[in-house]
Amino acid sequence: MISIEQIYKKDIDLCYELDSDTISLWNKTQWANEFKKEDTKIFGLLITNLVIGICVFQVVLDEAQINYFVVNKKFRKRGFGSYLMSYLIKKCEKLNLRKILLEVSQGNVTAEKFYSRFDFSTVGIRKNYYKDGSHALLKEKKLTTK
Template structure:
């Protein structure tokens, strides 16, 4: 059974482990700090009780910034990332947010293609942003707000 649940600080080890086994983006200290940021929410996509993907986003005013989005390598290209992204978009629309923002390495062609499928458009570039010298593509998606 596939489900999505909110993840809290008690699950930092789980987040760090998934990160370490995939994109190795954050240290354990960075994970701790992420959970302390105001407006930050963490969701996981699960098969039974196994977390196979995580999305971290932060709400600021009427926008949300995706700070982290990953699906375990073994479960990619099976629709789990799309399931999690659709959940996130719906959640943001229900919060009446206007935009969803993220940045992705220009060299990460797979992720760039994934975000394009969800109508994220490139609105800027941070040159030589990543350690490997690649540029960060700044992306945004306009959201449809729900009328109350």
């Protein structure tokens, strides 16, 4: 059974482990800091009780900033990322947010294609943003709220 559930501070090790096995974005201290941020939500995509994906987003005024989005490598290309992103978009629309923002490495072609399927468009570039010198593409999706 597939479900999406909020993840809490007690699950830092789980978040860190999935991160270490995928994109290695944050250390444990950085994960702990995400849980402390006001208006930050962390959701896990689960199959039975196994967390296979995580999304971290922060609401700032009328926008959502995706700070982290990943699916376990073993479960990619099977629609799980789309399931998680669709959930996030619906959640943001229910919160009456105007748009969703994120950044992605210009070299991450797979992620670029993924986000474009959800109508994220590039609205800016941060040059030499990542450790490897690659640029960050700033992406935005406008939402239709009621």
